[in-house]
Amino acid sequence: MAVETCVAFLLADELDAEEYAQFKPKTPPKARKVREQEEEEDVDEDDDEDDDGEKNYFSAAVPSLSVLDFQKYFQLTQTQVEELVRLLSPCAWATSKLDGWTVTHAVLASLWTLSTLESHCSVAARFHTNESLICHQLNEFCTLVTTNFADKIRWPKWKEADVSVSGFSSSVGLPGTVCVVGSCVIPIERPSDVLDPEAYRDSEKEYSVNLMTFCDHKGCFTYVTAEHPGSWHNSKVLLETEVGRALQEDPLNLLRGNHIIGDATFPLSEHLLTPFPDYGTLGEKKLRYNLKVRAALKVVQGSLGSLRSKFQRLRSLQMNSITQISLAVKTCCILYNKYLETNNTADVECMEEHSVVQEPFHELPNGHSGSLGGISKRQDIAASLGRKPKKESSKAYCRQWYEV
Template sequence: MKKALATFVSMRTAHVNNMALEACVAFLLAEELDADDNVPFVADALRHIQGVRDKTEGDYITTVVPQYSVVEFQNHFQLTPTQVEELITSLEPVNWNFTRRKWPLRNIILSSLWTLTTLESYRDVAERFQTSKSVICDHLHEFCALLTEHFSHKIRWPKGAEAEASVAGFSWAGLPGTLCAVGSRHVPIDKPQGVPEPEAYLNAKQFYSINLMAFCDHAGRFVHVNAEHPGGWHNSQVFQMTEVGKALQEDPQALLTDHHLVGDATFPLFEYLLTPFPDFGDLVVKKGRYNWRIFSTLKVIQNAFRVLLSRFHRLKSLQMHSIAKTSTAVKACCILHNMCLETNNPVQLDDTDCDTVLQEPFHLLPNGHSGSLGGISKRQDIVASLGRKRPQDIM
């Protein structure tokens, strides 16, 4: 062990970047170290080797990035090179608050995209882009703020042709008139500072989070997002506080025009928001078929969240004490998600979804109810209209 450490330290001091010596270090590490017991040391060694290589090869942005193919570029930054150029063109004229900006805008955008895409420590990101951790953090906050301000149109409520396409797209689930699906995910945060009730952000799984409530169309594109409220709040409470929830309470027709949303059992049943029947194991066939269609529709929003978290791993560990900055970063990732859909950029989905936090069904809450009269009536009408089971219902 001491021999391996001495060899590695001497190489670190000399800044040697040689493939043969790297192989020697790897051999010594494998031979002398138990990987299970020395993961931090091995990770640090590998980071150093890669860091030395990057510095020897030249500046990462000007030397390495131009060598990437379009696919490689997207894998690292999620957006295409063309989309990054569009960001530069749109944001360059903006009066940046960071008045002493020393970096070119391209560096700021690429480093911010890299930071949001990976779970590398801020220190490691700074080493990759040959700057300091504070610069990476400051520019990340600034980039997210500018993105949410100047690209908010990337998240828009479906109207006209977009609304018709979404309703038609959801028709595969057999629930006519569905415009959007609504759901929520919990974004982990550090214990918040500067808020009246920090413990309100402690959710049922006993970690601090904010509730990301999102509405999506048939293609998984976010059409409205809210990432401001505590993880300890119930979905029904957060829903009422969203702009969509408030608008629906005032005039549902202005937003939906005879269509409806679909949500899970944590949301209240209304004529404009359909939810599943409570299942105690004794549902009649048609009610069970109705629930199956609800759950099929909800898979769209569930998959949208999974894609979002698979693209932007930083959402699993933002490490921002400010709720305002955290909310802005989450919204920025949702905007970037929609931009990725514009270019059909595929993503390798993560196997785990640890941010799912179970909540009580709305009708079981102390202030809950079984649904509005309009909602109950509409749900019963849909159940009555369901005919024989289609072939795809069996699959």
């Protein structure tokens, strides 16, 4: 009931003028009155006109919010939000002693802030509070979510790894693939808590961080990092991550004989496979392998696109602390994984329009064509993919004959 009350409180600006005129109270509802309404089971019949107007507004607005509309505003279902409130309620909130401000308010205000590009001032107006509280509340929310729900982002092991390998094998036809890796840039303000803030300026002279993510076959984030400069090449960012170090120091424990799929910006190895460089001379099997790699990469690209679509604050993160930026991005990824709990797979068609555009690793001054193990494994997989169906091969042959 507390969630419904706060949702109704937020919908004032979403109703059109004619609808809102019927239910608008004579004076704006006060946060104190909202809290009293949540705590009291019975409403006194002798309440003043302000209370009656507030009651009518809530009773009219809440039923008008469908299940889909609720998830549109807050990205999670109402049941998930209620669970979030319940699990975070015992935490030590710095704002818990504020009069009229509850954990429900804190959760919904933070979800709303992350889901939209509304100014903090506008969000504060929705909650009848001040801008500084909204900013402080968002930082506190992100800290508590990343602390209490860290297990929502975990590397697939044992059964989970087998399920992901099977999923990639059946969906894109690449055997032994446990995860795919991709990246995008997150615009930020000039960092204030790093030694060299200018390192975070990209080629367009804007400040940004590189969000590198690994996903399983459903598009669920299994590892994320968002603390390195957006100007860094993907191969450099990878080396600074826990996954990158594990690939070098203990790949067997990390992958159990499987591999990761990445694009050409990553170094080829037997543990991280990339597409064949295409200079127009690739054979049929290598081209088929590249098509399957591209299909696998759509999973992580789709998740990054969906993430930025649902949590639009990531398109313009108004923060200048790399620590807080990393927590905010990770919070959005955790919430996105919770979203996938009620939605089977990510929208692979929602491609990321701000993906990092970088040179292939093998064309870098310090790059190479790949390890011997990686070159051999990639060729073996390409050779094992089989021939195209006869009908498709026949069409290709006829087209080639016609062009000659």
